[in-house]
Structure formats: C-alpha cells, structure tokens
Amino acid sequence: MSEIFIAILLLSGSFFVVVAAIGVLRLPDLMMKMHASTKAGTLGAGLTLLAVSVAFDEISVLTRVIATILFLLLTAPIAAHLIARSAYYVGMDLWENTIIDELKNERAENNSATNGVTAEMNSKEESDAR
Amino acid sequence: MNHIVLYPLLIPILTASIALIAFNNRRLQRWIGVIGSALLLVASSVLLYVVSTDGIQVVQPGNWEAPFGISMVADLFSALMVLVTGLKAFVVSVYALGDMDDERESFGYHPLYQILIFGVIGAFLTGDLFNLYVWFEVMLITSFVLLALGNKKSQLDGAVKYVVINLFSSLIFLSGVGIMYGITGTLNFAAMAEALQGTENTGLVVTASMMFLIAFGIKSAVFPLFFWLPASYHTPPITVTAIFGALLTKVGVYSLVRMFSLIFTQDIGYTHTILLWIAVPTMVVGVLGAASQYDTRKILSFHIVSQIGYMIMGLAFFTKIALAGVIYYILHNILAKTNLFLVAGIANKEVGSYHLSRLGGLYKTNPLLSSLFAISAISLAGLPPLTGFWAKYTVIYAGLEVQEWVVIGFALAVGLMTLFSMTKIWMGAYWSPLPDASRLASDPDFKPVSGNQKAALYIPVAIIALVIVVLGIFGEPFFAILFEAAEQLLDPSIYINAVLNP
Amino acid sequence: MKSVILQTATRLIFPLLLVFSIFMFFRGHNEPGGGFIGGLVGAAAFVLFAIAFGTKVTRELLRIDPRIMVGWGLLFALLSGFISMWAGDAFFTGQWVFPVLFGNELHIGTPLIFDIGVYLVVVGFTLAVIFALEEETN
Amino acid sequence: MTILFSVLLIFGAAFIGPMAAKYFRNVSGWVLALFPLTVFVYLLSYIPLVSGGEVFRESYTWVSYLGINLSFYLDGFSLMFALIVSGVGTFIMIYGGGYLGADPKLPRFYFSILLFMGSMLGVVLADNIIALFIFWELTSISSYLLIGYKHEKEESRKSALQALLITGSGGLVLLAGLILLGMMAGTMEISEMLSDPAVLADHPWYLGMLICILIGAFTKSAQFPFHFWLPGAMAAPTPVSAYLHSATMVKAGIYLLARLSPVISGTVEWTYIVTITGAITMLISAWLALAHTDLKKLLAYSTVMALGTLTMLLGMGHEYAVKAVAVFILGHSLYKGALFMVAGTIDHEAGTRDVTQLGGLRKLMPFTATFGCIAALSMAGIAPLLGFIGKELVYEAALSAAIFPMFFIFAAVAANVAVVATSAIVVLKPFFGEFKETPKKVHEAPVSMWIGPAFLSVLSILFGVLPFMIDGTLITKAAASIAGTPELVVSLSLWHGINAALILSVLTLLSGIGVFFLWDNFRSSKVMQGYDRVLGVAPKNGYEHTLNGILSFASAQTRFFQNGYLRYYLLTLITFFVVLTGYTIVAKTDMAMMLDFSDIMFYEWILAGVIITAAFAAVFASSGLVAIAALGVVGYSISLVYVLFSAPDLAITQVLVETLTVILVALVLVHIPKFQGYTAPSSKIRDGIIAAGAGLVVTLVMLAVLTLDFDPYMSEYFAENSYVVAYGRNIVNVILVDFRALDTFGEIVVLGVAGVGVYGLIKFGRKLHAKEGTNV
Amino acid sequence: MKLLLVNALLAFIWAAITGAVTLGNLLIGFLLGYIVLLVASPAIDDSGYTKRLWYGISFIFYFIKELFISSIRVAIDVMKPSFKMQSGIIGIPLDANTDLEKTLLANSISLTPGTLSLDYSKDGKTLYIHAMYVDNGDIEAVRTSIKEGMEKRILQITRTGAP
Amino acid sequence: MEPLLAIVIGVLVALSVYLLLRKNLVRVVIGVVILSNAVNLLIFTLGRLDRGIPPLIAAGEYVPTEAIANPLPQALVLTAIVIGFGLFAYALVLTYRAYTEMGTINVDDMRVAEPAYKGEELPETAVTEGEEK
Amino acid sequence: MLNTIILITFGALSLSLVAGLIRLMIGPSLPDRVVALDLIAYILIAFIATYCVFTDTSDFIDAAIVVALIAFLGTTAFARYVLKAGQNSTDDKI
Ligand code: NA
Ligand code: NA
16 A cells, blocks of 8 residues: 555656756746746655655654655745846846846846856856866 | 873874964963973873883774774884974974964964874874874865965965875875775774785785875875975975975875885885885985075975985885884984974074075074084085984995995985085075175064074074984984884884784 | 845744754764764854855854864864773773663763764864855955 | 094084184184194004004994994004194194184184094094094085185185085995995904905905995095095185195095005006006196196195005005005195195285295295295105105105006106196295285294294104104004005115115106296196196086086976976876876786676666766866856765765765855855966877876776675674664764774864864955955 | 744754654753754844744645646646747735745745746835746736735735734 | 776766866866765775665664674765865865965966076076065 | 666656756756756755665665755855856956
C-alpha cells in the first residue's frame, strides 16, 4: 500500500521537477523561466520529500520532511522575487509577447544609471580573457 | 602523563588565543607575546633535554593509541627544530617590540605571529601525515596574512604569487596524503613506514613520493619550484621577512628529511638521486640570483634558496654524517638567516633603506651593527669558525665520502659566490660611504633609532650572534646530539618502535 | 538590498536558521551535523540578516566582534584539552559526566566543549569575512 | 704556558687592541707589541729543545665526531715560522702604532692585525689539518679587513674583494683537498701523517687531492696565474703589506706545501706541477716589478718572485732545495719586512711612493735610509747578508734539479737579475741622487717606524755573517721537517769556494746593476709595457671579466627564472610535476590499473558527466560570475556524490561551503571589472597539453592505487570505539572532535586566522587610504 | 508576552525537528529558544508577530493546493511546441499594509498560478507582479483575480485573527 | 564507481590546472577551488566507496550492526573542505585587494614586487618600493 | 516494482539536471544562469529524497534540509550582484 503511495509521490515529484527543468530550458524569457522553476521545482521537491516520510513512517523523518518543505515554501518565492526584481531593474529583455509593463517608468529611472550592466546582462556573447 | 611534548605547542596557541581576545589592547598583546615566547623557549629547552636523556617522546592526544589517534613525536631532530624555533620565536618577538608598527599590531600581528610559531612547531612534532598537512595549512594561512598585512602594493603583489603557488603546493601535498592513505590504509608515520617495509608496490610508493617531493620542494623553495620566494619575501616588514625567511622553508626541508628518511626509503637509488639533481641547480640558481640583486632583502631571499640546496644535497647523500650535516645546516641557517634579516632591518632603520645604492657608512658610524652583521655574514658564507663552516664542512665531508665530486665542486663554487654576496652587502652598506646623507636629515618621517627601541632591536640580534659564535667554537656537545639525531633518522625502527610499541 | 519582502521573510527565517543551527550542532555527535555544520548554518543566519538589513544592525545584534569570537572559540577548544590535562589524562582525552535529566541520561563531555569552540570559530570566521566584505560593498 | 695559550693570547690581544688604542693613544703600538713579543720570547725558549730533536704536540678535542681537534705541532719548521710571525709581528705593532697613530680607525687596525696574527700563528702551529684550515680561512677574513682598511676608497674595497675571492676560492678547494687527504691518510693530524706516512701516491684520489691542495696553496701564495691579487692588495696601509706580504699570509701557502710535502710530494705530478708553476711565477713576476714605479708595487712583485722561488724549490724537493727553502724563507721575511716598512715610512713622510718622484732623502731620514739599504742588499743577494746565502742555495738547488735543470738555472738567474735591479731601485732612487721636492716636507720618522727595519736588517747581517747562529738549530730542523728526513743537517756558510753558484751570483749582480741603469728607458719601452699588459694586467682583467661575466650571467639567468610572471612560475611548477610524477609512474610501476566500470549506476554516469560538463563551463565561462555559477553546480554535484557514497556530513558541509563561496565571490566580483585581453591561442594549446598531462597523471596514480587491497583497520577501530568509549554515534563527528581532535583544532585555527586576515586585508586598506586621503 | 509565545513556538519547532516531542525535549527546546531570542530579539518586529506566524503556517497549506494547480498549468504549457500565451507586468493596488501582510501576499503570488512578485511601488501601496498568462490581454482580470483571490484571503486570515 | 571518479578527478585537475595558467587572477582562484574539490574527491575515493551505508551507529546499538562506509576519509575530507574554504576566502579577498591597489587583475601586469628590467637600465638604479621608515 | 519507479525517478531527475546544466551553460544572461542554479538546488533535494527511499536510509534528509535552507542564500547573493554591478557601473573603472 505505502509502496504505491511512494511510487505516486516519487513519480509526480519527478514529473514536476522535469517540468521545471523543461520550463527553464524552453520558456522564452527570464520571468517565465522563473515561473516554471519556482512553482514546479518547489512542488517536485516537496513531493519527493513526502515520499520519504511515507517510506520511513517515523515521526522524526516526518517532522524533518515537513520542516524542509516549510523552508522551501518560505525561501523559494523570496529567491525568485529577488532575482526577478534585480534582473528587471538592470534591464532584462522581456519576451515579445509581453503586452504590458506598468513598472517601466521606475525601471527607466533605474536604467539611466545602469547602461553598462544592461548591456552586459543581455549580451549573448559576454567574454573576457581566459 | 608526559605532557612535555605538547607544551611547546600549547604555549603559543594559548598565547595567541588570549591575544585574540585582547584584540583591542595593543600593549597587553605585546607583553603577552613576549612572555609566551619566553615560556616557549623554556618549554622547548626542556623538551630537548628530556628527549636527549630519555629518548624519543611520544604523546597521543585524546589518549587514542597509535596509529588510531594522532601521535605527537619528539625525536632529537624534532626537538632540535623545536628548540631553535623557540629561540627564534623569543628573539624575534623582542625585536618586534622595536620594529612592528601600531597599525599592524592592531590588526592582529601578535596573535598571528604566535599562531605561525604554533603551526611550525606542530609540523615539527607531528607523527601523522594528515596532521602534518593541517600544520602546513596553519602556517600557510598565517604566513599569507602576515605577508600581506599592511596592504602595500608590493606586499599584495608578492602575496598573490606566494598564495597561489603555495595553495597549489598544499593541494599536491593533500593528494599525496590521500594516495598514501589509499596505499597503506594509515596516516601515522610509523605505521606507514612499517606497512611499507614489506611492500611489493615500490613503484607506486615512489610515484607518491614524487608528489611529496614536489609539495615539500615548493615549500622549501628548491629549483625549479622556488619562484614564489624571491617574489614575495622582500615585501613585508622585516620582522615578518625574518620569521619567514629563516623558518618556513626549513619546515619544508624538515618534512623532506622526515619523509625521505622514514617513509620513502624503498628506492633510494632513484629518489635520492632526484634529490641530488634538484639540490645542485637549487644551490647554483639561488646564489646567482643573490649575486644579481642589490636590495639586501632580495639578496638574502635568494640565498635562502641557495642554502636549501645544500640541505637537500646532504639529504641526498643519506649517510649518517650527511644527515647530521643537514640538521646542522638547517639549524645554522635559521639562526644566521634570521640575524641577517634582522640586521638588515636595523640598517634600514638607521639609514633608511634596504638598497645597497642608498646604504652606506655603517662600518664607520655603527661598529656594533657592523660586528653583528659580520658574525652572521661570515657564518652564512660558511667561513670558520662559526656555525656555517661546520654545517658546510659536514655536508661536504659527507659528499666527498660518497664520492660525488661534481656535486661537491658545485657546492664549493656556490660557497664562494655566497661569500661574494655577503661582501657585496658589507661593501655596499658598511664600507662604502653613505650616499646622499642629507636625504635623511630632510626626511620628516625619518626617526633615528634610540632608547628602548634600540635595545629591542639590538639585543635579539646580539643574542643570536652570541649563539652562533658559541655554537661555532664549542661544537662538541652539539655535534653529539646531531649525530645521535642522524642515527635516529637513519634507523627508522627506532622511531617506529617508539611510536607503535611504547 | 532594500526589499521589504526579503526583510520580512528574514525576520522569520533568521530565528529558524538559528534554531536549526543549534539543532545541527547538538545532534552532530550522533547524527550528521556538528560544530562546523552548525556554525555555518548559524553564520548563514547572520549573513542573511546582514544582506537584508545591513551590517551595522547585524553587528549590533551579534554584540561581539567576530574576531574576538574566534579567540573565544579557540580558547574553548583549548579548554577542553586543558580539562583533560587537569584530570591527569593526555590532552584532548574525553572527560564525561552523565547527568540524568527528565529520565534521559545525557552524555556531556569535553568533546562537546571542543565542538562549541569549533562552532564559535566558524561563526566568527564567516562573519568576519562577510561583514568586512559587505561593508566594503556599501 | 702552552702553545694554545700563545695563540689565544694574540686573539685576546685582538679584542684588547681597540681599547688599548683609546687608552694608550700614542704608545698603544708599543704596548700591544708586548703580546707578540711575549709569544716570541716564549717560543724562543723552545729552540734548544727543538734543536735537540724534540717535537711538541698539544691536542684538545674540538669536534671529535668529525675528527677535528684543536691540536698543535711544534717542530723546527713550525717553530721557525712561528718565530717569524711573532717576531716580525712585534715590530709591525710598533710600526703600525706610529704609522697610523692619528687615524681614527686605529682601533680597528689593531683588532684586524692581531686577529690576523693569531690566525697566522694558528696556521703554522696547527697539527690538525682542519684546524689549520680554520686558521687559514681566518687569515683570509682578517686580511680582507686589512686590505680594505681604507674602505672609503672604491679601489681598496675592490682590492680587498679580489684578494678575498682569490684566496677564498682557493680555500674552498683546499678544504676539499684536505678532507680527501684526511680520508686517504686515515687521520687529520699532520704529526700522525708525518710519523706514519701512508703511501698516498697510488691512491686513486691522489691527483685530485693534490690538485685541490695545490690550488689552495697557489692562490694563497699568489702563484701564476693568481699572482695579480698581491700587487692589488697594496691598497692596504703599509704596516699591513709589510706584515702580510713579507712574512706571513702569502707564505701560508708555502708553509702548507712545505708542511705537507713529506706526505704528498715525491711524485712526478708534484714535481712537474709545483716546480714549473714556481719557476714561471718567479720569472714572470721578477720582471713585472720593473714595469712599476710605485715602491710598494715593486716590492710586491718581488715578493711574488720570492714565493715563486720557494714554490719551485719545494717542487724540486731535494736536499739543496729544502735547505734553500728554509734559509730563503727567513731571509726574505727579514729583508722584505724591513723594506715594506721603509717604503711605508717614505710614503708617510714624503707623501708619495713613486720612485721617480723621490730622491736624495738619505740626509733627511738617515736611519730609514741606512736600514733600507741593508735590507736591499740582502734582497739583492749580496754578501755577507743572509740573502746572499739564500740565493746561493737557490742556485745550487736549480743546478741539481732532476728535471730541466738548464731551464731552472736560466729562470733563477734571470729572475734574480731583475731582483737585483729592483733592490737597487727601491733604495737608490729614493735615498740617493738629487733631492726632489715631495708633496710633504720630509723628516726622519719617529723611532717606532724605524726600529723594525733596524732590527730586521741587523738580523739579516747577523745571520749572514754568523750563520751558525741559525743553521744548527732552526734551519736544520726546519729543512729536516720539510724533507721529512730527521737526520738532515744543514750547515750554512758564506763561502763555499768558487763554484757554479758563485759564478752565477756574480753574473746576476752585474747584470742586475746593468738593468738598474737602463731601467728608466727600459721601463717605458714597448716591450716592457706589453709584457706588463700581457702578464700583469691581463690576468687581473681576466679575473674582472670572469667576475663580470658571472654577474651578467647571474643577472640573465635570474631574469629568466625569476621573471615576475606568475603564469610562468606555475607553468614551470606544473610541468615539473607532470614530468617527474609521470616519468616515475611509467618507469617504476607495471601500470596496473583498476578499470572495472561494471557496478556503476546509470545516474552516476550522468552525474559524472554533469560534474565534468559544469567544470568545463566554469573554465570556459565568459565571466567570473558565470564561472562561479557553474562552479556552484560542480559543488552541488559533488555533494551529491558524497550523498551517494554514504557521507551525509560531507554532503552538508559541501553544500554550505559551496553556497558561502558563491556569496563571497559575488561580493568580491561586484568590485572587479571585466578583464580585457586575451591569451595567445598558441599558449592556450600549450597550457591545455600541460593541464591534460596533470590530469592524466593524477588519474593514472589513482587507478593504480585502486588496484591495491585496502585494509580498513583504522576505521574498524573507530567504529568499535566511537560509541563505547567516545559516546558518539556519528563516527565521522567523533573522529573530528575526539579521535583526531588535533586536526580539527588546526582547522579552526586556519579559519580563525583567515577571518582575521580577511578583515585586515579589507580594513587595513581602508585605514591606509583614509589616512592618505585617497580613494579606492 | 509575545516573546514568550515565540519562545514556545521555537520550543515546539525544536521538538519537531529533533523528532521527539517529550517534556524533556520541549524544555530543552524552550531553553534553546530562549537563548536564540536573547540573541535575536532585536531582530524581531514586535507587532503581533507571533499570532501571524500561526496564520502564516496554516496559510501555507492552503497554498500547496494552489501550487499544484499552477504547476500543472505550467507543465501543460511547457510541453506545447510553441508558446501562445501573453504576459505582462501589472501593478496591483494594495489593501494590505503591514510588512507581514505584504510579504505573505507577495510570496503567495510568487507561488501561485502564473504570477511572480516583482516589487512594490515607492509608496508601498502597489505591488507589481509579472503575470505569465494575461489571457486575451485582459489586465483587469488578472488584477481582480489577485485582489479577490489572494489578497482577500490573506487579509481575511490576518485581520480576523488579529486582536 | 572509483575508476569513474578517478577519471572525473583527472578531468577536474586538468581543468583547474588550465585555469591556474590564466592571466586573470579571478580565474586562477577559481582554478584553486576546482583543484581543491578534486583533491577532496581524491581522498574520498581512495578511501574506497560504499553506497547507502553512512558511518552512523543506530540508536540503541553500541557498534555498527552492519557494514558501514569508511568514516576516516570523510573526516579528513571534511577538515580539508573547511581548510580549503578558509584559504579560498583569503585568496579571494586578496585578489580583490590586489585589484583595488594595483588596478588590475591581470597577473602579468602585477610587477610591483618584481619590477621589470627596462631595457639596459641597471638593476642598481632601480630603487625598490616598500621600504619602511 | 518500487525499485523500477525509483530508477525512473532517478532517470527523470538526471535528465532535469542535464537540462538545468544546459540552461546554465547557454545563459545567455547571468539571471538565466542563476535560475538554472536555483533549479538545480530543487533537483538536488529531490535526488537526495529519492536516494533516501532507494537505500532505505533517512540520514541524508538533513542534507536536503540544508539545501532548502541555504541554496536561496546563494541566489540572494547573485541577485545582489546583479543589482550592485548595475549601480556601480557608472563608477569610472577601467
Ligand atoms: Na639561507
Ligand atoms: Na652603498
């Protein structure tokens, strides 16, 4: 019985991890990659962790799994937020299907001071000597 | 419980810890440092006494028997190294009272200094390969910090080269540790030596020994691995240079001697021949480097390299007298080299430069300093009757005994060049008139040495000079210890039994 | 980095990290963890705090100069050895007491004191480095 | 009183000397002369005993482990030398006190000269060859100080260095030679070698040993082609020259050859090398003297001539030759000491030593002139002075030479012709003829400056006229010691009847006078100038070129090796590592490799691939940050390896450290700009090859180690004791805090220091810049 | 008083992660929590923090469900050969005003379907989010769904629970 | 797994050596980090590997009841990681400080301690920097 | 059966790891790479968890906790870098 649970949790967990990975690989702009990574990644990792708690059926494992999941839920959105915010302010290119940008005034303000890095962030071929 | 082996180790680190906690009180740190060094000198003297009367001393911290715990072992070689370190530590800590600036003190000079000594002594006493690595790292990080403390451009430049090359070296060392563990399943020197006694896999052990040769070769600055030394040793304040120049490379040499007498003796015909091939160019390239320099610190730095060559040469000969000579050479070199750096520091304080083109007139104005320099320089140049002569004599004797004519020829020629460089300093800084004497008068930052500072600077130098003279003239008891130490080195079973069958 | 979101989250995560750090420290003798891991997690808590609120506040929070903390750490570690010496054993020989607390027999020994030293040094080191660099950045 | 004490007395005097200079001022020379005088008188007391055939040995253990004793040996030869050293030394102290009386450096002079005197005494009295060598080297050091006495002048410094390097290089070779000798003879004691002479000539090391010792002796005694340093050393103040270059230092080489000749001579190699070197030196330098007008240079070259003569004689080694050596040494010391002092007095009083600038001084300085002339007569070999006897013996010796007798006769006569002329020049030119104005107004010198010449020249007469004073005692025993035949008897006399030697002497005298009269023209002739250039200046230039050559080579090689480029330093290091380790594993092992890949899970392959790929990404990343992100992946993947292979503590630590690494790099890279500039592709290929080599070596070594059976007995012990004794269930942690707590302690020390260091690196700089008001 | 609650909470977390909810362990946890608070107290905003933490935790479980939904939608989209959605950065005027509310909101948004918090406006009254799916270009729909869905729930929970 | 890791380690060593030979000091430092990781893995691997049996003694037992992985290399590597981290931190900050003081991270341009000889200029006249009063 | 599932899981996670690595390598921008790194942290957690089940050892879970807690610090540092580098870019640097 529990084996089936474990199997389901593992499969679904790895499924979401794969989704996150494909999303990061395929989605067109940074923001969208982060949607995939943060949500599917957290979920995938969380599900596999739950599989562990089912597999061991010990209170100490369960509490640790829950703690881990809590930590994940706490930290994942913050990491995403920080990256997105920083990248946005230094002039990250948005996808062509981005139909609206209500924050662009502030971004422009910030941008006037950050031309150099903007170029750096977007350049496809950043290179320095090896 | 016999703790005497650990006292020389615990005193400096306890001193350092207290000094760290007293971070904000420079005056207190200073005196903690001097007292700690003085205690260390006492403890290390006692250790040598105990080892020379009662034989090899072994302590197992944590009370875990060898080879499972870490063995701390003091044989005569170690104890001698510890004693000379103690002497040097004391003397330099007094000198620092007159040399070290407030700023560096407030950034931790005193605890760092004690920790460096701690690391050096740990390396001398440990009987465990991985533990030796740890001591090397303690020394290494402390030397990094001391080297760059002050953040002058030249210091940072020197430190970059020093740091990168030495990091590389310690990683090779660490790989070697891993490989030796992989081969023997142990880290304890004695157990390792025992395990290798009947090994069929000589070739692999010899291969591993090459990694140690390179790792320790870099630390001891042999050819072609020495570049970091002349690149950096002239950059920090002279007290630091003196600590480094005389002591740190010798830890590398110590380790080479230890490893290549206790553990890597399977294929002496191969390993020690390579040592010999390294020794000769080390001597030559080092001394030629010295001959081409005009900054006293650089001259002395290159000489370190050259003199290491003699030590490696002695190790390569691998006879009793040769090993006695090597030990003598190491001890002598630590003393003479320390003093020469310290004297160069005083000269700099007196006439404001390390460069021969700006130095001069000291023979006329400062006979005391001149004599102190002369004693150290004569000793370093290997002229009788001071320590350098005996050191050189012993290894050359050993070399002639094993009929290494060409090598001895080089060694002698290098001796002459060493003499030449010492006279170069003597002539440039002491005999030749002081050029541009008005420079000092017009320099607002220049303060002549006086009062307490004078005492702090000169007394340490005088103490070492005295030791050099006394050891040179009354060498018999010293040689008795050296030969016994060499005997212990040549017969690994003494060491193995002391550690494994206490 | 002034982000309200980060700062608020940090207020939550910071004590969690500290508790977790102590947790990792104490269980280290029996399960994965120990002074080093615990110390690094503890330091990470302060690092996070420093990133979110700046080093000035964080230094005040810490109350002790990290370098001095290093000194105390070394002293603690040494102390464990000196206790063995006073007890007449070789340096660093474990000395143990077994108090019974709420029915549990606890093992308290000098290696624990040693590990506290490790913990303090690790925290001191990490914070000395990160604070200094942080202050350089601002 | 013992022999040791007499040597120590002089060394002691060296340390008293500077104080005496201050305390006794003008009479300090006289006071200090009491020290050598005491020794002299004490040694005199040995004459009867030594003449009676006794030898004295005194030995103190010095370093028994090396076979080195501080032992002394007093026989006729060493007694004669010791008497010369202390006797001439007595007058030198007096003379020096007068000559340098007003010089503020007088205390240092006393120190150095007495140090030298003690060392010289040690050389001639030592029995142990290493002890002898030690004193020998001390003479080099002290003479360096003496020659460089006027160190403000660059010329003095150069001359001192030149003397030191030449004698020092010889000394080093000598050391090797002496050690070999000691090994071959089975003893380091000369007395033992003499009393029980081993047959060394057939030893395979003989020639090497001989050459080493000869080089030592020849350099010290200024034999061709090392002869140039001695005239150069005339930069020293005259008392120094008078002592070092007449009676003492340069004779040390002669002493050594003579002392050891019973042990090492008698072979064809010895005869040819020593005789011919001596003869050439004698001949060349005798005539080189005539190219100079400086009194001291004239005397210096004639000294070299004398040294050459002695060497030649020692090479011959037959009975006449040893007799000649003994007499010639004494005679030369007496007249040359006196003449140097006279030359110094002239210089001191007149302000110049150029004989062409001097003339007619005999009336102004009658004592000096008188004693100078007597000494010159002895030097010229004119009866009835001791020099005459000496020269006669030289001719006798040359006549009975075993090889090339005609050559040696020619050489001896030709050299002595020049010496006669030189003798005439050094006294006739300054003292006779018309009076010439000199830079200083000339007065007779004070008694301190002529008493030495007085005694020495009087002795030249006395010993010449009354040779029995010395021949039965000192000379006989000295010659016997040199010959190694105790029964040898020397009987000296002025008159041997008309024989070949006498005829040669007369011929020499007449020719010499002729040369003297032709000297003014002859000196400036092209032949003489060319001769000086080729044989006097060229060797010196050769020395200088060699020295400069070595220095430029040193400079070039240093620039090559120590080139300041970290990359090349590392390149050399790593190449060395690859070559040495790679060669060893190929040459020394059977290359057995553990290559069993069967048990590897598929995800482990992938993980390995990820590590490698991420590492490549880190290496070829376009910026530091990208590299560090890739490095993060490497680190995380490695932590996964630790998880997969049962190391949870490691995995956790790795994750923590990796993350902090990323934070640190990010904090630092904020400040560092992108780095422009590229490495040339060719060097990338080179680096790539070396890098691949390094990786290959490590892999090969690992695969080889993995073939071995591993004995996990250490870990088993830890497992058994971890909980039972150390109360911990996490064995890794117990190892860290208990089994190997010392490692961990070292580890936290490293961390602590790193923390302090980083803090210092950052804050120290801040403070510095705040102080200088500059911004970073 | 509030700190006492926090302390108790920490003791509980301690017991939870150590995996042994015994009286002894709770006491140890309490002691440790006390030490932590001693260190950390200046860091803790003293405004009803403790209770909100409780709400926060329960709120998180609510979001796990949302997380599923969002992830599945992303999963479906990711698999499609080409991307047809429209995205945008949209400002949401806020009723939430405490830091905790705002942070909870921002994090929840980040973890739920197709939205990602970017930043607040300077006055802190508007939250800008990146929305992956601005279906049919209807910005207001996104805005409403956030305000009616996410923010409303949060405020309900935090404000109802607040004293 | 050991031979595979041996190969991985070899590759890491090669890559780190390549980085050590770059001009950019940051890269050199990264090279040190990679090398350090490689060496840690080396020790770990040569202590021989086992899957899924961490060296822990189960609660209630006195000694491990089943086979355990070799704990000693783990402890060694842990120490080495920590030491390596300390050294790395220092090296990194040194790089930073070297950059701010010398204005470059190109090691080829760091020629303060060992100034280049310029043309025929005699080393005697090259007065060194770094003398203290 | 479970073993197969676990191996499938490992396969999926390994593929994800490769995908993350590819994103990390191709970038193109730094934040893209950071997102990839973030993703890899999740994969790591999942991997560790799966491995716990696979080997029937719960001791590795602590490693997963640490990753969950700590990895975001690295991301934070990168985010800061991105921002700081932007702000500093007007400094007159070489
Ligand atoms: Na040296
Ligand atoms: Na000068």
